[in-house]
Amino acid sequence: MLNAEIIWSAQEFLQQEALSGWLVYDYLSSNPVFKKIITPSGHVTRPCILFIPPTGSASLLCHHVDAGKFATESEKSSPLSNLQLHIYSHRTSFIESLKAILSGSSTVAMEYSPLNQLPRVSRVDAGTIELIQTLGIAVTSSENLMQYATQRWSQEQLQGHIKTAHKLGEIVNEAFDFIEERLSTSDANSGKPGSVNEFDIAEYIRIRFKEESLESPDGPIVSVNAHCSDPHYEPSLESSSPIKMGDWILIDLWARNSEVPDSIYADITWTAYVGDKVPEAQQKVFDIVISARDSALQYLKDSFLAGQQIQGWQVDTVARDYISGYGYADHFTHRLGHSINNTVHGEAVNLDNFETHDTRHIIPGIGFSIEPGIYLPEFGVRSEIDAYMSAQGPYATSPIQTEIVLIQPK
Structure with a gap:
């Protein structure tokens, strides 16, 4: 299930802060924010990336063996909750798909805290941050975005x-x-x-x-x-x-x-x-x-x-x-x-x-x-x-x- 309310709130924040998007990375439940936004139908075994742009549909990059756990999300008709599913099998296809998803992006927010100042925010490993940076994209902390989109009470x-x-x-x-x-x-x-x-x-x-x-x-x-x-x-x-x-x-x-x-x-x-x-x-x-x-x-x-x-x-x-x-x-x-x-x-x-x-x-x-x-x-x-x-x-x-x-x- 994709949480459309979180997507909407995130896009509102991204527009206000002029960010290219929110890149939510998860591997073996290392990032609890990921499952707040999208809940797979079963156990996921490979790295996943959810990208939320300031406008339009979110994109999910997942491995072929896990795609079935997210397949129904890509079939929803609502423009807000619709999900563009990208599937990779090997490392090269992962990188190429990531480049395509992030095409045109300059700065993305991730669950990262400079110098690990806020451990509760710092969920993404250094290697993944480096990978995004090698694509020519700057990474900023999602600390305020994540709070605004996922932590406010109804x-x-x-x-x-x-x-x-x-x-x-x-x-x-x-x-x-x-x-x-x-x-x-x-x-x-x-x-x-x-x-x-x-x-x-x-x-x-x-x-x-x-x-x-x-x-x-x-x-x-x-x-x-x-x-x-x-x-x-x-x-x-x-x-x-x-x-x-x-x-x-x-x-x-x-x-x-x-x-x-x-x-x-x-x-x-x-x-x-x-x-x-x-x-x-x-x-x-x-x-x-x-x-x-x-x-x-x-x-x-x-x-x-x-x-x-x-x-x-x-x-x-x-x-x-x-x-x-x-x-x-x-x-x-x-x-x-x-x-x-x-x-x-x-x-x-x-x-x-x-x-x-x-x-x-x-x-x-x-x-x-x-x-x-x-x-x-x-x-x-x-x-x-x-x-x-x-x-x-x-x-x-x-x-x-x-x-x-x-x-x-x-």
Whole structure:
């Protein structure tokens, strides 16, 4: 299936930027963008190239053994979704067909990032880039084109994401209630207090996902005390810390609607304390983290009202500078946020001036997380919300934690 909406959006962008076309190269699923635009009917074993010009029909170059997986696409009558199929068998025919498809082109966009500045964009191997350049054609990064054409959410996707985000908010609070219930229940025979561990809570959340028609290939993160210092810690059945009075708990959960194709993920992180009063150390770090989170979102809102177009790295800098001002710069060890799409980490702009320097603009239709964290040897704090840039400005799409949840076993 060829995604006509993506083709149209890409051509709109190509015309605005005066580019000769978008050349999408894929070999053995090395480029996820390819299958967002065109989905073969079966397994494809040889290199493929999809070329989208500023106007007219797209062209697909594929090997003879794979042509049957795309044959029906070339038979469609719509001028927008029609596909010109070019078939090669040997290396020489591949090069000659490529020359014909690119005839008249001067600069094409590809999934390439200079110096691998944005690894999420850099999907094409250096040799293929060199091949295109030997044909006398300049290659530029598709980073903004790809974002515009493939990563913007539809209104249906946005509404589905918001519903999922609020389900996650309900589930994480149910998980905290479940901890309280388990710790409040005494064993009928021994009279000993009830017990629960990290893995138990992860399993509880996975069960709730199934009940709510949510899916995720991994996670959730359920961590206690020092385990919270590992941003991507996941408990296992064999190795899982018990949860008890005086413990600090971090839960990071992400999922999407399992019943809707191309549904959008939601991704949130909340923290809790088992006891009647949060210790000063945890409270202090929590307050800094949520203030950094809120300052990032407010910066986006203020910039939008001022008519300023913001790049991903700028938002990271706002939150990072806030945390650095309290002396915790070395303990905020990851980017501020990531793109969200039908994979939990999408292909659009990240809020990042730490792991990378993401200069892509935060454009309307894009969703992302905002999740500053401070990780100390004894405990870690992260607060994660989801946000969306609409045509009317940015706003949070998920529940926002403002206070540490108190778990108080009876």
